[in-house]
Amino acid sequence: MDSPAQYIDHTLLKVDTTSNQIELLCEEAVEYGFASVCIPPNRVALAARILYGSETRVGTVIGFPFGYEPREVKVFQASEAFAAGADEIDMVIDLGAACEGRLEVVKDEIERLVSVAEGKTVKVIIECCLFDQSLKKILAEIAVVSGANYVKTSTGFSKHGATLEDVRLLAGVVAPRAGVKASGGIRDWPTCQAMIAAGACRIGSSHGTAIVQQWFKQESLD
Amino acid sequence: MDSPAQYIDHTLLKVDTTSNQIELLCEEAVEYGFASVCIPPNRVALAARILYGSETRVGTVIGFPFGYEPREVKVFQASEAFAAGADEIDMVIDLGAACEGRLEVVKDEIERLVSVAEGKTVKVIIECCLFDQSLKKILAEIAVVSGANYVKTSTGFSKHGATLEDVRLLAGVVAPRAGVKASGGIRDWPTCQAMIAAGACRIGSSHGTAIVQQWFKQESLD
Numbered sequence: 001m002d003s004p005a006q007y008i009d010h011t012l013l014k015v016d017t018t019s020n021q022i023e024l025l026c027e028e029a030v031e032y033g034f035a036s037v038c039i040p041p042n043r044v045a046l047a048a049r050i051l052y053g054s055e056t057r058v059g060t061v062i063g064f065p066f067g068y069e070p071r072e073v074k075v076f077q078a079s080e081a082f083a084a085g086a087d088e089i090d091m092v093i094d095l096g097a098a099c100e101g102r103l104e105v106v107k108d109e110i111e112r113l114v115s116v117a118e119g120k121t122v123k124v125i126i127e128c129c130l131f132d133q134s135l136k137k138i139l140a141e142i143a144v145v146s147g148a149n150y151v152k153t154s155t156g157f158s159k160h161g162a163t164l165e166d167v168r169l170l171a172g173v174v175a176p177r178a179g180v181k182a183s184g185g186i187r188d189w190p191t192c193q194a195m196i197a198a199g200a201c202r203i204g205s206s207h208g209t210a211i212v213q214q215w216f217k218q219e220s221l222d
Numbered sequence: 223m224d225s226p227a228q229y230i231d232h233t234l235l236k237v238d239t240t241s242n243q244i245e246l247l248c249e250e251a252v253e254y255g256f257a258s259v260c261i262p263p264n265r266v267a268l269a270a271r272i273l274y275g276s277e278t279r280v281g282t283v284i285g286f287p288f289g290y291e292p293r294e295v296k297v298f299q300a301s302e303a304f305a306a307g308a309d310e311i312d313m314v315i316d317l318g319a320a321c322e323g324r325l326e327v328v329k330d331e332i333e334r335l336v337s338v339a340e341g342k343t344v345k346v347i348i349e350c351c352l353f354d355q356s357l358k359k360i361l362a363e364i365a366v367v368s369g370a371n372y373v374k375t376s377t378g379f380s381k382h383g384a385t386l387e388d389v390r391l392l393a394g395v396v397a398p399r400a401g402v403k404a405s406g407g408i409r410d411w412p413t414c415q416a417m418i419a420a421g422a423c424r425i426g427s428s429h430g431t432a433i434v435q436q437w438f439k440q441e442s443l444d
Contacts, residue, residue, distance in 0.1 A: 015288045015380065016321045016352055040290035042316060064288070066237045068262035069299065070306070076298045077291065084292070094264060099238045130238055157379075158237065 003033065004192055004215050007201065009059055009088075009181070010034040010208040013156075019046060026050040032212050036088055038204060041081055048085025057121075059088035062113065065157035067092030067127070071109045078116045088121035089113065090152055090181075090204075095127055098139060107142050114147035123150035123181050123202075128166040129159040136166065140173040150202060154184035161185030164198045171199025189214035225255065226414055226437050229423065231281055231310075231403070232256040232430040235378075241268060248272040254434050258310055260426060263303055270307025279343075281310035284335065287379035289314030289349070293331045300338045310343035311335065312374055312403075312426075317349055320361060329364050336369035345372035345403050345424075350388040351381040358388065362395040372424060376406035383407030386420045393421025411436035 010029045012021060022043045029037045029051070036057035039047055047058045060081050063074045071094075078089055091113055097105040114122050124143035128136055140151045151170050153162040161184015170180045182195040183204025192203050192211050205211060232251045234243060244265045251259045251273070258279035261269055269280045282303050285296045293316075300311055313335055319327040336344050346365040350358055362373045373392050375384040383406015392402045404417040405426025414425050414433050427433060 013288075015290065015317050015349070017290070017318050018322050019318075040288070040318065041295065042290045042292045042318070066235075066262070066286070068237065068239070068264045070264045070302055073263065073295070073299050073302055077295050080292055080295055095237050096239050096241075096262065096264070100240050127237070 003212060004189070004196065004203070005033040005208070005212050006035055007196060007203045008034045008208045008211065009036045009038040009202055009204045011038040011183070011204050011206045013038065013040060013061065013064070017043065022046055023050060026056070028209055029056040030054050032209060034208055035202060038090065041077065044081055044084040044086050057087040058085055059090060060086050062089050062091040064090070064092055065155040067095045067125070071112060074109060075112050075116055078113050082117065082120060086120070088123065089117065090123040090125055092125045092127065092155060093139065095130060098135065099130065103138065103142060106139065107146050110143055110146035110148055121149045122147070123152045124148040125152045125155055127155055127158050128153045128163070133169065136169060137173050140170050144174045144178045148178055150179040150181045152181040152183055152204070156184035156204070162195060164194055167195055167198040167200050175199060189218065225434060226411070226418065226425070227255040227430070227434050228257055229418060229425045230256045230430040230433065231258045231260040231424055231426045233260040233405070233426050233428045235260065235262060235283065235286070239265065244268055245272060248278070250431055251278040252276050254431060256430055257424060260312065263299065266303055266306040266308050279309040280307055281312060282308050284311050284313040286312070286314055287377040289317045289347070293334060296331055297334050297338055300335050304339065304342060308342070310345065311339065312345040312347055314347045314349065314377060315361065317352060320357065321352065325360065325364060328361065329368050332365055332368035332370055343371045344369070345374045346370040347374045347377055349377055349380050350375045350385070355391065358391060359395050362392050366396045366400045370400055372401040372403045374403040374405060374426070378406035378426070384417060386416055389417055389420040389422050397421060411440065
């Protein structure tokens, strides 16, 4: 197959991320041909300057990683992110509301963010590890009908990251109306390949360069 | 000694926190006489309604737990929290900027939040586990001169929580101009007691009721 780079959101969301690390991440993203960089909100302007004119998109996170900011705060965060140059946002839903079955709250906040995005990409993080199969399906359907471009399995900061089972379940609900982004714990090419085979069309990983290098090595041997 | 309840910010910051859990937390806070409840931002209005007329203060978190929201987002978050009824905010500094030595960024965002607080309580989370002794002291001094009421050791979501050494270090810098809040991993009365002896005047814990019960048991035996 072609390089998996086009699937990968090259991700650096560590708390002590420095400007130099963002610069390196952006250079790698261009060199490898990653779909995007996924970085902290206060680094969007820097990445947008570096990546201006390239095909690499700038992505950031909203309500991350706990999702318990009020709706108006998420809307403001998203507006600021787009104004700073973001092409894509990965937003965490109100997980507490979802746990309580207050699904209209979840729907409303996704709709508001999609509206603010004005056609830019919105990925909705469902944090699959918190919910049963039935609720995961309902949340994925809510995301799609609210206008999300992707549903995303995980923040990478809860009980576990992406599973093949969850990717298949989400893809079964949302494809082809929306894509599935798998993230959390994807560190090597075999795992990445299995996620794509299960239906993921984006992969969030902090190990993008290693994944592509492993893919290349395998291709060379085949 | 008197009940440690007056020192404790009764804390529930889990991602899947429900309204019922917030209600119970508020009831316990009044019953035990905790200083405050420390809860997700989207639960502030609910807690403020429940605690209206009581002496228990409503606290929430800003830029939590990673601190990498842009300054304007933190300012907006704080305004919304105070408007919803918060008496206290625990804000995470721009940890990436602190790591890079861009200390004017840290100072500026604290000053802005203190300004928005209009006399309400601002606690500044330094995330001590990320910095060396010298930078911890500098960050604590910046917090105090910027008008913070407390410096706080930890989010509880990084490498480690409060240590006695950090509490002593922070108290040495800020007392008596500001207080020290110790948080992260404080789950029993002996640990809580040691933190207070080291100079903490607030304790953030999700185990407040257990701590007070252990204190009471020990007092009864003495």
